[in-house]
Amino acid sequence: MKISKLPEISIKETPHKTEVKLLYDNSFAQASHIKLQAGESLKSHITPVDVFFYVLEGTPEIMVGEEKQIVHSDCLVESPKNISHCIYNNSDKIVRVLVVKAPKPTSKTIFLK
Numbered sequence: 001m002k003i004s005k006l007p008e009i010s011i012k013e014t015p016h017k018t019e020v021k022l023l024y025d026n027s028f029a030q031a032s033h034i035k036l037q038a039g040e041s042l043k044s045h046i047t048p049v050d051v052f053f054y055v056l057e058g059t060p061e062i063m064v065g066e067e068k069q070i071v072h073s074d075c076l077v078e079s080p081k082n083i084s085h086c087i088y089n090n091s092d093k094i095v096r097v098l099v100v101k102a103p104k105p106t107s108k109t110i111f112l113k
């Protein structure tokens with residue numbers, strides 16, 4: 001059995017310039033933990049695979065396509081492939097989100113603006 005401990009995983013360098021830790025990575029899927037401080041956000045982007053966001057802590061505002069909504073802990077948000085999406089922390093508390101991409105992307109993410 002392989003167990004990954006979040007505090008022991010290194011922060012991954014990404015264009016988002018936020019705390020992203022890659023928890024799981026194989027040929028079938030990827031799972032990352034994103035931690036956003038108050039006022040932080042990801043860069044709006046498009047992934048070539050389906051993605052889902054599971055909110056672990058906080059109340060981020062999540063954008064998928066033209067829709068943007070505040071989402072609470074223990075909610076899952078789906079984002080189909082090739083649709084722009086983004087996560088914003090407009091609150092004064094930490095936001096933590098589990099992000100799962102399936103299947104694992106084989107082409108690059110497109111960053112907008």
